[in-house]
Amino acid sequence: MGPDVIVVGAGFAGCVTARILADAGAQVLILERRNHIGGNAYDWLDENGVMRHEYGPHIFHTNSEKAIDFLSRFTEWYDYEHKVLGYIEGKLVPIPFNLHSIEMLFPKEKAEHLKEVLINVYGMGNKIPILELRKSDDPMIQELAEYIFEHVFKYYTMKQWGYTAEEIDPAVTGRVPVSISYDDRYFQDRFQKMPKGGFTKLFENMLEHENIMVQLETEAMNHIHINTDTGLVQYKGARFTKPIIYTGLVDQLLDYVNGDLPYRSLEFNVRTEYGEVQPVTTVNYPTPANEHLYTRITEYKHMMENPPQERSTVAVELPYAYDRNAAKGNVPYYPVFTDESKKSYQAYVDLLKDIPNVYLLGRLAEYKYYNMDAIVEAAINFSYQFLEKK
Numbered sequence: 001m002g003p004d005v006i007v008v009g010a011g012f013a014g015c016v017t018a019r020i021l022a023d024a025g026a027q028v029l030i031l032e033r034r035n036h037i038g039g040n041a042y043d044w045l046d047e048n049g050v051m052r053h054e055y056g057p058h059i060f061h062t063n064s065e066k067a068i069d070f071l072s073r074f075t076e077w078y079d080y081e082h083k084v085l086g087y088i089e090g091k092l093v094p095i096p097f098n099l100h101s102i103e104m105l106f107p108k109e110k111a112e113h114l115k116e117v118l119i120n121v122y123g124m125g126n127k128i129p130i131l132e133l134r135k136s137d138d139p140m141i142q143e144l145a146e147y148i149f150e151h152v153f154k155y156y157t158m159k160q161w162g163y164t165a166e167e168i169d170p171a172v173t174g175r176v177p178v179s180i181s182y183d184d185r186y187f188q189d190r191f192q193k194m195p196k197g198g199f200t201k202l203f204e205n206m207l208e209h210e211n212i213m214v215q216l217e218t219e220a221m222n223h224i225h226i227n228t229d230t231g232l233v234q235y236k237g238a239r240f241t242k243p244i245i246y247t248g249l250v251d252q253l254l255d256y257v258n259g260d261l262p263y264r265s266l267e268f269n270v271r272t273e274y275g276e277v278q279p280v281t282t283v284n285y286p287t288p289a290n291e292h293l294y295t296r297i298t299e300y301k302h303m304m305e306n307p308p309q310e311r312s313t314v315a316v317e318l319p320y321a322y323d324r325n326a327a328k329g330n331v332p333y334y335p336v337f338t339d340e341s342k343k344s345y346q347a348y349v350d351l352l353k354d355i356p357n358v359y360l361l362g363r364l365a366e367y368k369y370y371n372m373d374a375i376v377e378a379a380i381n382f383s384y385q386f387l388e389k390k
């Protein structure tokens with residue numbers, strides 16, 4: 001008989017969709033090229049007793065009731081509020097840069113004055129993107145904005161993206177605005193909790209369904225072929241007219257006919273440590289590359305409900321330009337948004353417009369930065385719309 005639906009990719013996009021369609025009675029086959037489920041949220045208990053996040057630290061935070069309700073079917077939660085410190089002029093100060101950061105970096109009198117001006121102009125509790133702060137007419141704010149830009153954004157952005165902060169889409173630097181408050185938390189969302197037992201366990205529970213079959217270590221593009229000229233879609237050499245929900249790279253899906261879409265990749269140099277290495281989960285190094293080549297260091301155990309005392313696991317993060325053929329930097333992590341890349345992506349989407357049974361969903365297929373809660377919500381919405389149309 002074969003599956004009713006093929007889902008490519010076992011990350012949040014694929015698994016949430018698979019579960020909703022399976023609940024509605026569809027036989028779902030998930031093809032996943034890695035040897036595990038969970039996509040980039042995959043975590044595992046390592047030899048130090050630390051819940052390691054294989055593809056970088058993943059912190060769940062949301063205001064979406066829809067995402068909370070759905071995921072809470074598959075996990076219990078524990079409280080965790082993420083804090084990040086930045087290494088600036090030899091000190092560890094709160095990031096996003098806030099009123100505490102000012103107090104730690106400037107002499108008392110100057111700090112008081114700067115805070116007063118910021119509060120008067122922008123209002124307590126507000127968040128201001130750095131590029132907006134730099135446009136201020138007030139000389140005091142301008143001076144502070146230049147300081148923050150230089151010490152928090154300039155080199156971090158160049159290391160992370162390979163572009164200057166001015167060249168990259170303003171939404172990127174806007175994601176970590178300057179905060180006019182004393183709140184040192186990285187996120188302010190109402191719901192800040194981590195799944196008890198980890199993300200992978202949550203995924204296992206989600207996929208535990210008689211209508212879902214998962215094939216790991218299966219490169220979908222070895223089995224799926226699309227001819228955009230004739231509209232023919234094939235699975236394992238035979239015409240396939242049932243839905244394919246594709247959460248992988250859209251350029252790969254279409255055999256790179258318009259070239260590769262640019263991504264930023266990362267390498268995590270992981271090592272075992274003893275005791276505690278740093279006071280919070282993540283310390284950013286917004287310093288020039290000749291001072292620190294890496295962007296941040298993560299000590300995973302700070303995210304755990306019951307962390308081991310003696311041992312620790314630390315990951316040093318190094319950004320790379322993505323190259324699917326390279327030995328390092330061959331995992332596509334972040335889309336690099338430029339006018340050109342957005343156009344190239346759209347050209348790929350246009351090629352699929354006459355192929356009604358292939359759906360693009362998720363951060364790779366939609367060439368979009370999604371947080372976990374956002375892709376969960378998008379996948380729920382997609383699935384119900386999909387079911388309505390059937």
Ligand SMILES: Cc1cc2nc3c(=O)[nH]c(=O)nc-3n(C[C@H](O)[C@H](O)[C@H](O)COP(=O)(O)OP(=O)(O)OC[C@H]3O[C@@H](n4cnc5c(N)ncnc54)[C@H](O)[C@@H]3O)c2cc1C
Pocket residue numbers: 008009010011012013014031032033034038039040041055056057058059060061218219220221247248249252266333334361362363364370371372373375
């Ligand atoms: C370093 C980093 C840190 C992050 N931190 C956070 C955070 O703290 N909080 C947060 O909310 N979000 C975070 N995110 C975002 C989060 O990772 C995404 O929201 C989430 O992974 C998106 O899920 P997805 O299913 O779209 O993609 P993915 O998780 O990437 O899943 C796609 C899956 O499809 C598989 N696949 C792709 N192509 C094929 C193919 N051709 N054949 C077979 N399988 C294929 C892949 O192997 C992968 O498993 C972070 C992202 C990164 C990169």
